[in-house]
Amino acid sequence: MSFGKNLQFLRHLKGNITQEELAEKMNVSRQTVSKWELNTAQPEMDKAIELCGLFNCTLDDLFRGDMVACGETYTNLRVETLPAFRYIKHAVVSADPESDAINRVRSIAGSCGVEDPRVIGWDFPNVSQEQINVFNMHGYEAAWILPEGITPPDLQVHEQAAHKYAALHIEGPFENPFVTIPNAYKTLLEYMRVNGLEQGKKDVIPCFETDGETMDIYIACK
Secondary structure, eight states: OOHHHHHHHHHHHTTSOOHHHHHHHHTSOHHHHHHHHTTSOOOOHHHHHHHHHHHTOOHHHHHHOOOOOOTTTEEEEEEEEEOOEEEEEEEEEESSHHHHHHHHHHHHHHHTTOSSOEEEEEEEOOOOHHHHHTTOOEEEEEEEEOOTTOOOTTSOOEEEOOEEEEEEEESSTTSSHHHHHHHHHHHHHHHHHHTTOOBOOTTSOOEEEEOSSSEEEEEEBO
């Protein structure tokens, strides 16, 4: 990927700043920024170093890196504080753990009279190499965010305090899920790095995705 494309990508991550805003920060003209992004000119070394300081990246990242293009697939990059919530969870290790885990928590919600539950999920790490390599299995954990006043019987209820997350929205996550979803996490981590956000504490769900035709990805941050 070219320097120009990388620069456009970094502008997108830095709150969608415009060429004019970047030009003002760099004390150059908007036309100069436009030429950088069109690859018809490159910045002098001092300006390149300034760009790296602004976007919290290295010269190698900026000029040689292959940063993920957001395009129209990833939108609404943001930081938000999720309110405290209660949840029950179910982990599955199988050839299709996402569907198995999500269907299980949806079934639990249905038994409690909730027809449209809010379901989130994340990769379950406790899978052996034999399960992965020999049996083509992996793990997934799904959780139902419990509505106020509902507590499923005979199930452990977990609680999470309010916490800050970096997040983004994905349109059409399942059109090419093995590329789109991992790249969404990569994009979100780039967004956090560019904006100086550190990953959050271990006493909260560190990252998760919402279930549905569209998807939101969340990574806990400090």
